Amino acid sequence: MTSTTPANVGHDGIDPVHTGTVGDLPSGPSAARAARLVARVTGGADSAPIRMPAPFTGKPIATLPQADDAEVRAAFATARAAQRDWAERPVRERQRVLVRLHDLVLRRQREALDLVQIEAGKARLDAFDEVSAAALVAAYYGKHSARILAPRRAAGVIPGLTKTGEVRHPKGVVGIISPWNYPLALTAMDVFPALAAGNTVVQKPDNQTALSALWLHELAAEAGLPEGVWQIVLGRGSRIGTALVEESDYLCFTGSTPTGKELAGQVAKRLTSYSLELGGKNPMIVLPDADVAKAAAGAVTACFSSAGQLCVSVERIYVHEDIREEFTRAFVAKTAALRLGGALDFHAQMGSLTSEAQLRTVSAHVEDARSKGARVLTGGRARPELGPLFYEPTVLSGVTPGMTPFAEETFGPVVSVYGYTDVTEAIEAANDTPFGLNASVWSRNGRAGWEVAARLKAGTVNVNEGYAATFGSVGVPMGGMKESGVGRRNGAEGLLKYTESQSIAVQRGLALRPGRGVPGGLWARGLTAGLKALRHLPWR
Template structure:
């Protein structure tokens, strides 16, 4: 397996020429955007590549967080009164700013999350795509909708969409830029204001987008960012939000859902996954193996939609596994701020420990490590080689538990029905992948997989990048969707209005109710026969 050591560079985005921390002045500028930090114990964050300090972050208290909601609530009415077209223009300006200043974003995402640069670019492109999609389509999606009235010509009916109010967003550390954009931008363009709690580890990336949004014309109070410990400010986020959007673990999501239910407010949750990939006998095995490298090891496997289980038909399993192992072993590891390395490091010591535990447990239960299976302290404190396992049994934790790291298990299957059944045999249902030679067959298999998104001859990027279709999980992988019309309308309340003219929807004075009911029955039969409008 090839590798590149963390490099020295004099380019912007480094401190003292050593990759691993943003310039101190720039980090300070971003941190100063945070209002509130009365907690007496600030948090010092470290860069995964090197362990160098990226920033010292103030931590909000419960009172700080409630004050942020108060400011957002005060600003929401005037923000919602702005024409949708004006809100759209802000998103389109943000789209251009993100692309123009992407180098700084790439540095920040790499430094904070430990990603390879190409994986960081996925975040930049996703952010730009989301801004462009809602910048172009929000007005049409949110427009008042006419509906056929109960009595043609006499009943005028329609549907309006009103913003929820103040949306709370709890963002994870693994995709700090893309998931901020996917959750915050549609909430804003729908007329809501937002209070976001990004993870401390990758807070600077969210603050960078926040800065650009204000440069694009977003009012200062419309998007509040609070940094803090969930144990200190979680109550405020749940109790003050008119809608809560959470991305994280399934156990935490279930706890939040139970608490939100007591308030009868709405929420969306993107949670865990144990995502399968099926390789059908007719697939191009070289393409499938190359696609598996991306599907399994992008962002070092710390991606909710990354593949952790691969089912390959027995007739081609050995050939696929050899090709997959060769391409995986050739993947370059490293921590430089350029497009050289193909995979970066894990983001935290906790993730590294979880990955090691799963691989060690699988070995102990008889699994074979085809390639990888080692830490790489020569590259940095949190590097772990991309790892392929075979012979994994149900006794191993990695068989059913989400690893959230660069580890994948390869299994054989006898027929397509077997593969579909085994792919669906999980409490999760976030993403899946099907590789085939016949697109029609691939679509048919995809339609039978219990996952919110399924990619044919791709790992995850086709659905992830197609912002016009919804993205989310089935079963224990979540509730609700982001992206597409659904990802915007979830932040609104539907209101139906009907205006009745002339004929009342009750019997005329002196008319027997039975006669009225017969007349209405005949009318409903007639309406059924009328052509659709």
């Protein structure tokens, strides 16, 4: 396992001697930038602000104000007041804001790369995935929203006499609760379509990576987003969660399955709607005809991007017995060669975990499997000499039911390899989980890969890729089956979920009830004949 030492100096690097409200950033541009971003937070009268640590060093990044219930409700009141004017603007005007935002994200990406690395502990290439995702989403909804939201004509009950159409209205004020692991990408994927649909937004990002969301919020203002349309509040879920649920006209949540279930129950009592992206235990199936070298390299990316702290990352690999030994040897070698480090450059291939809680979970899962007989083929230990939260990318074999990582989501750089002899056996094993978020299939035969993919119970499946093909294809929906979630983000569905559909019909000429003096039976017989004829019309 190769490594690099975390950089403590350099342009926009981590300066351990810097003190003040914004810590662990240089006294130059990054410190000033972070202080400016913190000042954008809505509310903050909480008497107990918190200091968030940098994963690479454990030293504080920034002191963040924490909102209370009243401040969150005030933010919703402001958003509600701004929503009418925003919704009345032409969709193409809202699109232009997103197009300008796309350009700003790419032009100022270095700022975002630094912030994401410092807050989340990612390797820089993983941070760039977030920049590219934010740009792709802004471009997609900046180009297609007007078409997707346009009024739609439909066939009326009586051709020529019934004019029918569907129009879309924004939900109102959308509450968005964002996770810590992909602060830039998931903010864009959830906030941008909500705004394009004419809603206003109150977002609660996780405290750990709040600066990344605030950076995107600042760029949105520069792109022309009016004040009050998108607001950010910071706070503890136990303190402000009730206000977020009660004030939202639509709630969007990304996080754990238990929390998602609890929020769904609360929203259901209000008869409002929601979308949830929750946990996963994502499988990868390597078919016997797969290119072993490509599959092994793809598995490294699928399993260890963002140190495995990615909702769609792979934690289970099923390899046909004919190539299992060859694949495992190649995969273990590539995994062991990964460069770990915390420098703000593109040298390291994997960063650290983001929190002490994640490090404890990963360590506990590996130790439980090891103590019960599983083999650690590579990795399996923390690397405190690199930083407080580094853990080696780990490959396990011999993981069986009863071992924690067999069925529970680890959400870290740990993957288990299994063999199979029949593809149906592999599909059944892959589907044998309460989760259904993402999956991966590897084959030289694209049709065979597609056929296996269609049999997997997962919201997204990638053939000859781990997750990036569907993650980056923002024109198609992304989300989970079973306990991995409800609803979808991205694509037309990711926009329309933030709207209410309304059907309008204009009736002319013939009434839809018998006229005066017309017997009901005669009317029914005539309508029956008409219905039989309508069935044969090509547009019905």
